[in-house]
Amino acid sequence: MKKVVDVSIPLGPVHPCWKEPARVKCETRGEKVLAAEVELGYMKKGIERIMKGRPWQEVLFLAERVCGICSVIHNMVFIEGMEAVSGIAVPDRAAYLRVIVNELDRIQSHLLANFSFCYTIEHETLAMYLLNTRERAMDCLERITGARVNKAFMIPGGVRFDLRDNDRAALLTDLDWIQNEVDRYTRMFDTGPLIATRTKGVGILTQEQARIARAVGPTARASGIAEDVRLAHPTYRKLNFAPLVRMEGDNHARIMLRFGEIFQSIGLIHRCLSDLPEGPIRGGGTCGAGETVSRGEAPRGELSYFILSDEYGRIVDIAIRTPSIMNIDACTHFMLPGVTSLADVTSVFVSADPCIACNER
Amino acid sequence: MGIYQEKDLRMLKYHILVSPRHDHAVRDVAGILGMGVQPLRRLLIERLDMQYLENLAGRYDQWVEHGDRKDPLDRALGRELFTRYLPLVDSSGMDLILAEARASVEAGIPASEAATRARARLAEVLRP
Numbered sequence: 001m002k003k004v005v006d007v008s009i010p011l012g013p014v015h016p017c018w019k020e021p022a023r024v025k026c027e028t029r030g031e032k033v034l035a036a037e038v039e040l041g042y043m044k045k046g047i048e049r050i051m052k053g054r055p056w057q058e059v060l061f062l063a064e065r066v067c068g069i070c071s072v073i074h075n076m077v078f079i080e081g082m083e084a085v086s087g088i089a090v091p092d093r094a095a096y097l098r099v100i101v102n103e104l105d106r107i108q109s110h111l112l113a114n115f116s117f118c119y120t121i122e123h124e125t126l127a128m129y130l131l132n133t134r135e136r137a138m139d140c141l142e143r144i145t146g147a148r149v150n151k152a153f154m155i156p157g158g159v160r161f162d163l164r165d166n167d168r169a170a171l172l173t174d175l176d177w178i179q180n181e182v183d184r185y186t187r188m189f190d191t192g193p194l195i196a197t198r199t200k201g202v203g204i205l206t207q208e209q210a211r212i213a214r215a216v217g218p219t220a221r222a223s224g225i226a227e228d229v230r231l232a233h234p235t236y237r238k239l240n241f242a243p244l245v246r247m248e249g250d251n252h253a254r255i256m257l258r259f260g261e262i263f264q265s266i267g268l269i270h271r272c273l274s275d276l277p278e279g280p281i282r283g284g285g286t287c288g289a290g291e292t293v294s295r296g297e298a299p300r301g302e303l304s305y306f307i308l309s310d311e312y313g314r315i316v317d318i319a320i321r322t323p324s325i326m327n328i329d330a331c332t333h334f335m336l337p338g339v340t341s342l343a344d345v346t347s348v349f350v351s352a353d354p355c356i357a358c359n360e361r
Numbered sequence: 362m363g364i365y366q367e368k369d370l371r372m373l374k375y376h377i378l379v380s381p382r383h384d385h386a387v388r389d390v391a392g393i394l395g396m397g398v399q400p401l402r403r404l405l406i407e408r409l410d411m412q413y414l415e416n417l418a419g420r421y422d423q424w425v426e427h428g429d430r431k432d433p434l435d436r437a438l439g440r441e442l443f444t445r446y447l448p449l450v451d452s453s454g455m456d457l458i459l460a461e462a463r464a465s466v467e468a469g470i471p472a473s474e475a476a477t478r479a480r481a482r483l484a485e486v487l488r489p
Contacts, residue, residue, distance in 0.1 A: 037410035041373045048380075211427060212445055214419040306382075319381055321419070329416035359415065 009342065013042045017120040017346040020356035024332065026345055033345060036336040038328060044360045048318055056082050056287045056313040061152055063305075066320060067358045068149050069112060072105035072141075073298040074320075079154045081294030081307040086156065088285030092277045094158035095235045100171075100272050101144060101153050102296075103265040107178065108137040109299035110218075110258040110265075113353040117255050118189075120350045121198045126188055133181045140174050143167050158282035168273060175266050186259040199252035203335040203348030206249055213330035216323045217301020219352050222257045223249035229297040239271050251351040258353075287313030298323050300353050322358035374406045377414045386421040390447070393439050394484045395477075404487055408449055420446045434462055437476040438483060449487055458482050 007028050013021035021042035027035040047066055051059045063078040064071035076098060083090065090098075111134035118127035138148050144167060145151035145160075153159055163171075189195055205215065210223040220227060221243055228243035230236040244260045246253040289311040295304045301323030308317040331352035339348055378387055379402075391401045405414060413420075424446040429436040440459060444452045462479035466472050 038412040039370060040411045040415070041370070044373075211423060212420065213416065214423045317381070321382070325412075325415045326419050329412045329420075332410075332412050359412075 011345060017350060019116060022356045024349060028342060031341050033336050033339045036332050038332050040360055043356055047361050048320055051315050051318045054315055056315065059315050064150050064152060066361055067355055069109050069355060070105060070298045070300065071150050072102050073296050073303055075152060075154050076102055077294050077296035077303050077305050079156055081292050081305050082156050082287050084292045084294060085290030085307060085309055086285060086288045088157045089283050090158055091280050091283050093279045094281045096272045096276050097159045097163060097281065098154055099235050100269050103268050104137055104141050106265045106299045107262050108134050110262050111137060114255055114258055116350050117347065120347045123195060126185060129185055133178055136174050136178055140171055143170060156287055157285045162281050175269060179266050182259060182262050190256060198347055199250065199255065201250055202344050203251045203339060203351055204249050205330055205335050209334040210330060213334060214326045215330040216326050218254055218257045218261065219327045219330060220301065222246045222253035229295050229302050239268055241268065251347060254351045300324055300327060300355060320361055324355040324358040327352045328354045328359055370411065371406055374411060374414055375402065377411065378402050378405060382418040386418040390421065395480050396484045434459065434472065434476060438479050454486060
């Protein structure tokens with residue numbers, strides 16, 4: 001870092017407010033942050049290198065281990081990529097079940113992100129309420145997929161488990177409970193006067209800045225960019241999906257947008273359940289050779305996989321672009337400079353929902 | 362201690378830059394500057410932090426799509442690319458180089474020739 005003043009304050013790599021290790025160095029004048037930069041390398045897995053040369057059956061499990069918080073979308077994007085390469089069709093019922101599980105994963109991820117933010121601004125009551133609510137979403141995922149973190153629910157040509165009638169009834173009950181709880185917490189967050197002092201007008205990312213850093217997901221949509229990969233997904237198009245957008249670009253907008261997307265995800269699951277067609281959940285097929293770029297909307301934004309496979313379905317080359325790469329860049333180089341209190345650095349950083357595991361892969 | 366840590370990051374930064382997506386972007390940027398790939402990598406490693414490097418391909422793609430759309434000379438020289446998308450030079454330095462290029466065009470030198478000279482001047486300014 002080029003020093004323009006003599007005070008450089010490092011935050012991390014181990015910091016109580018952060019879920020994962022990263023070092024953020026802030027150049028400050030008094031309390032005001034002039035510039036910030038990130039140092040990585042504390043949890044590099046080299047997972048793309050590990051994937052190369054392995055059969056798809058192994059890469060399926062490795063893909064969801066890129067990130068423990070949004071493992072479903074990694075599974076989904078990789079499998080959809082292999083299906084595109086190999087010309088494998090997915091039965092309608094399986095396509096709807098994929099959306100249900102993906103949206104449940106989004107709900108738990110957004111609840112965790114908002115928990116982290118509330119914990120960072122030291123509103124522990126709301127934080128713990130949100131974490132408790134997330135447990136119910138995790139229970140729903142466990143009931144459908146059999147696991148809480150690494151589920152490997154999606155396979156080429158379908159999904160591994162069908163939705164049983166009693167699980168469907170339990171899911172509807174849990175969704176109603178989550179909706180009521182989140183509705184209460186959203187009002188608490190939106191109207192809390194002390195929360196407003198830590199969120200409104202803090203960590204602003206303008207639309208132009210978001211475009212320069214190629215910010216994605218809720219971080220971009222809270223700055224007025226109406227982009228969402230789900231708009232191009234065939235199953236989501238059947239569900240008349242439309243992204244939520246806010247214009248403020250501050251901490252408050254990002255957190256409120258995630259709350260809004262939780263309600264949206266609940267609505268999408270309800271629509272899937274009401275339209276869920278009868279039929280098989282696995283179509284079958286053989287993974288073969290080809291090259292593709294597969295995209296999906298992770299809870300944090302656009303996730304893309306470049307996949308090159310051989311005729312036996314082995315992964316010859318793979319490159320993963322996770323949303324946190326763009327969002328942490330936007331946060332560090334646009335949101336943090338100009339922050340007027342060092343106490344806001346952690347909250348601004350957490351408001352972008354940074355995932356270092358995704359970032360470093 | 363700080364200096365040793367900064368030095369230790371070089372290899373990590375290098376590994377980010379040689380991944381396939383980043384390598385394509387670096388080669389394209391080197392082409393714009395008329396500079397070798399390895400000197401450009403060194404320049405990027407010295408001037409940008411790890412997160413800029415991680416997102417280098419994304420930022421370059423955004424510039425290709427949205428940046429410097431109004432003025433062909435700005436586009437040829439990558440005015441916004443090198444001041445905003447990949448901030449390697451400050452705006453005043455870039456404006457100076459562009460002003461020289463515009464003066465050359467007004468003096469009757471063909472625009473392509475003026476852009477080539479300006480790029481060489483920019484590469485000179487940027488050279489580590």
